[in-house]
Amino acid sequence: MGHVTGDGTVGKALAVLDQVAAFGRPVRFSELLAQSDFPKPTLYRFVQALTNQQMLAYDPDRQTYAPGVRLVRLAHAAWEQSTLAPVARPHVDALSKAVGETVHLAQLDNAQVLYIDKRNAANPVQMYSQAGKVGPAYCTGVGKVMLAFLDLEMTEKVIAQQSFHVFTEYTLADAAALRRELDDIRANGYGFDREEHEPGIICIAMPILSEGGRVLGALSVTSTTNRTNLAGLEAYESILRETATKIARDAQNWSFPDYNTNEATGI
Amino acid sequence: MGHVTGDGTVGKALAVLDQVAAFGRPVRFSELLAQSDFPKPTLYRFVQALTNQQMLAYDPDRQTYAPGVRLVRLAHAAWEQSTLAPVARPHVDALSKAVGETVHLAQLDNAQVLYIDKRNAANPVQMYSQAGKVGPAYCTGVGKVMLAFLDLEMTEKVIAQQSFHVFTEYTLADAAALRRELDDIRANGYGFDREEHEPGIICIAMPILSEGGRVLGALSVTSTTNRTNLAGLEAYESILRETATKIARDAQNWSFPDYNTNEATGI
DNA sequence: AAACCCTGTTCCATTATTTGAAACTTGGTT
DNA sequence: AACCAAGTTTCAAATAATGGAACAGGGTTT
Numbered sequence: 001m002g003h004v005t006g007d008g009t010v011g012k013a014l015a016v017l018d019q020v021a022a023f024g025r026p027v028r029f030s031e032l033l034a035q036s037d038f039p040k041p042t043l044y045r046f047v048q049a050l051t052n053q054q055m056l057a058y059d060p061d062r063q064t065y066a067p068g069v070r071l072v073r074l075a076h077a078a079w080e081q082s083t084l085a086p087v088a089r090p091h092v093d094a095l096s097k098a099v100g101e102t103v104h105l106a107q108l109d110n111a112q113v114l115y116i117d118k119r120n121a122a123n124p125v126q127m128y129s130q131a132g133k134v135g136p137a138y139c140t141g142v143g144k145v146m147l148a149f150l151d152l153e154m155t156e157k158v159i160a161q162q163s164f165h166v167f168t169e170y171t172l173a174d175a176a177a178l179r180r181e182l183d184d185i186r187a188n189g190y191g192f193d194r195e196e197h198e199p200g201i202i203c204i205a206m207p208i209l210s211e212g213g214r215v216l217g218a219l220s221v222t223s224t225t226n227r228t229n230l231a232g233l234e235a236y237e238s239i240l241r242e243t244a245t246k247i248a249r250d251a252q253n254w255s256f257p258d259y260n261t262n263e264a265t266g267i
Numbered sequence: 268m269g270h271v272t273g274d275g276t277v278g279k280a281l282a283v284l285d286q287v288a289a290f291g292r293p294v295r296f297s298e299l300l301a302q303s304d305f306p307k308p309t310l311y312r313f314v315q316a317l318t319n320q321q322m323l324a325y326d327p328d329r330q331t332y333a334p335g336v337r338l339v340r341l342a343h344a345a346w347e348q349s350t351l352a353p354v355a356r357p358h359v360d361a362l363s364k365a366v367g368e369t370v371h372l373a374q375l376d377n378a379q380v381l382y383i384d385k386r387n388a389a390n391p392v393q394m395y396s397q398a399g400k401v402g403p404a405y406c407t408g409v410g411k412v413m414l415a416f417l418d419l420e421m422t423e424k425v426i427a428q429q430s431f432h433v434f435t436e437y438t439l440a441d442a443a444a445l446r447r448e449l450d451d452i453r454a455n456g457y458g459f460d461r462e463e464h465e466p467g468i469i470c471i472a473m474p475i476l477s478e479g480g481r482v483l484g485a486l487s488v489t490s491t492t493n494r495t496n497l498a499g500l501e502a503y504e505s506i507l508r509e510t511a512t513k514i515a516r517d518a519q520n521w522s523f524p525d526y527n528t529n530e531a532t533g534i
Numbered sequence: 535a536a537a538c539c540c541t542g543t544t545c546c547a548t549t550a551t552t553t554g555a556a557a558c559t560t561g562g563t564t
Numbered sequence: 565a566a567c568c569a570a571g572t573t574t575c576a577a578a579t580a581a582t583g584g585a586a587c588a589g590g591g592t593t594t
Contacts, residue, residue, distance in 0.1 A: 007320055008316065008552075010317065010320065011316060013277040014320050017341065018341075020344075021341050021345075025348065026348060028541085030540085040542085040584095041545095042581080042583065046277070049277040052274050052278070057349040066348040067342075067348060067349060069345060069374070071341045071344075072346055073376065073399060074285070074334055076342075076397065076399025077287075077333075078324075078333070079397075080291075081291075081324075082324040082335055109337075109340070116339065132339045132340060132346070133343055134340055134343075276551085276552070296571070297571080300570095306555080308554060308555090308574095309554065311572070311573095312553090
């Protein structure tokens, strides 16, 4: 599943957790066993331990396992401490209000795009409904602009991991096409999604770069071909650039209090 | 930290993960060690393994650990498969649109309230809550209504785990006061938060009960004493009850496709 | 009913991994 | 140069993980 699996027992158990998550639906023990390298009792004990620990949830009626609620709790802490989202939040709010279209905030995670925040024009803040979702890097606006500004070695490493599955007639179908696109993006400083992932869905995307030029994440404004076109989206370039700059600046100055914030504050 | 810690190496490692998350901020190895029962090398290896596995993120500049992004990915799967949120979503959307105030969807998790979804009011109150966040059960609207409809044995078990920290002058200060309140809630079928957790913040809360009467979760509509009062919130009782009933009904019929949903869809 | 699955669970001797006191390294401070 | 604190590695002993095999339990077929 793309992970190292090393790290002794811990790594093995977490591989099982990934395996369950990858199913995308509650899964039976036998299904896990069928595609597992572990012998039956070994897998059984991992699943038991993870369930005890509430990393998996067991449904006794259906006899199925699914990722457990403890993950939701832990993820909240991760989201607040290890992603750009808390720093970016006010800026993403302001951007969302200004453009009135769907806004995404993303980071790169294991050669994939990880969406860490989203604003719906109509319906603000639906956290994990989209945040936490992963998507392909080679055919999304945010993915491509992040790839474009990695150092070359890293870019190649990530390109090598892309699947180049063809979603639409506009999907970039191979590494060569993607490299040409990345050159364009580097020249312009930003990029588009030209219905490459979903028909009718287009976006303009802007990298969030640290002062040193390191890729921190990316922002995008998404719309549909019914409502506008690429030229129309281009109008958002300057506000996207400003927003990205502000987020990068704040990320630089971001520091956590070294006293123990006693979390007596509300929900 | 409330966990069993058993389950061999896996349980121990996850206890470390919880420990890091509990800090609520990036934490140094020595800080973990100071409050840990594990000897230095043992703790060290757990932290290493978790970091390799991206369950923790290491910041080399500050030499600190924080919960890692892999959790965000996994939590998305957990949220979609092991919580009420996906079933409730359309109903919560409709409720939110109808009432124009902040709406919360919560479940009970280890004697705490776990918020699993949220819709902001049209003009949002400055209040900090998100999916994944946990809160106290004894002094929130959703917490109390869930407690009220557990079976008595379970109710007592959960009451025994409450801290009864006094947040405001209205906070229920002990188990006896909470039990009286739960009796009231059982009689009415729903409950309020009377500024018990945060000054100026009030809410009306409704349990989500299965046909068999099992507690599935709770819904609340939150506002401020500036904008309304308890009598004003009471106007939402019927729509809350209807929404809760619909969610319970859908949760009953909820079934996962047994074919492999191939997830080619975009964000 | 008996024989036969298929799934999930437990046994237990073998094996490999974890364990932790102590020693060592690194970087900063007196 | 001596000291100190935080982090890292070593290695024999202790412990926990491993997996072949055998055992339930529920359902279906003979």
